[in-house]
Amino acid sequence: MFRPVVRLSTSGVRSLTRTRQCYSAPLASRCYSHAKVETDEEFDARWVTYFSKPDIDAWELKKGDLLKNIENTSASFYEGMNTLIGYDLVPEPKILDSALRACRRLNDLASAIRILEAVKDKSGPHKDIYPYLIQELQPTLIELGISTPEDLGMDIL
Numbered sequence: 001m002f003r004p005v006v007r008l009s010t011s012g013v014r015s016l017t018r019t020r021q022c023y024s025a026p027l028a029s030r031c032y033s034h035a036k037v038e039t040d041e042e043f044d045a046r047w048v049t050y051f052s053k054p055d056i057d058a059w060e061l062k063k064g065d066l067l068k069n070i071e072n073t074s075a076s077f078y079e080g081m082n083t084l085i086g087y088d089l090v091p092e093p094k095i096l097d098s099a100l101r102a103c104r105r106l107n108d109l110a111s112a113i114r115i116l117e118a119v120k121d122k123s124g125p126h127k128d129i130y131p132y133l134i135q136e137l138q139p140t141l142i143e144l145g146i147s148t149p150e151d152l153g154m155d156i157l
Contacts, residue, residue, distance in 0.1 A: 044092050044094060044095055047084060047091070047095045047098070047099075048094055048095055048098045050098075051095070051098035051099045051101070051102045052098050052101070052102070053102075054105075056102050056105070056106070057106070058106055058108060058111070059080075060080055061080050061081060061099070061102055061103065061106060061108070061111060062080050062081055062082060062111060081099060081111070081114075081115055081118065084099075085118045085122060089122075090119060090122045090123055090129055090133070091119065091122075093133055093136035093137055096115065096119065096133065096137055097137060097140050099115055100112050100115065100137070100140055100141070100144060100146060101140070101144065103115065103146075104144045104146070109146065112144075112146045113146070113147070113148075113149055113152070113154075116134075116146075116148055116149055117149050117154070119133055120149065134148060
């Protein structure tokens with residue numbers, strides 16, 4: 001009665017312990033993009049142009065979207081602050097200046113303060129970046145009547 005069970009168990013164990021032939025795949029070659037690399041100046045100019053659009057709305061300012069123009073096979077980027085903050089960089093003062101001016105055109109003080117908070121967060125452990133940006137943006141902040149999060153006491157929370 002136990003003979004079939006023992007026979008099945010030993011054949012099961014043997015099948016587990018058999019070495020199987022390993023097949024190795026040939027090394028895959030990587031296909032890198034042949035697209036043009038954007039320089040820092042082009043990157044800054046693209047963002048300044050984007051935030052300087054007179055018809056920008058609150059959705060484009062905050063979120064943005066990646067749209068492709070079907071008639072032209074070129075991609076058109078409609079990006080917002082979330083996309084900009086998502087990059088591994090701290091935006092230049094001229095980009096932040098145009099973003100703050102866009103907030104003013106939309107009468108969106110909350111977004112302007114949120115931009116300053118996000119930049120402070122992006123500065124991370126580098127304590128000299130955020131004061132430099134505030135120093136560079138000070139004339140714009142005064143002109144537009146925008147207070148920094150520190151002026152509003154939000155850094156204490």
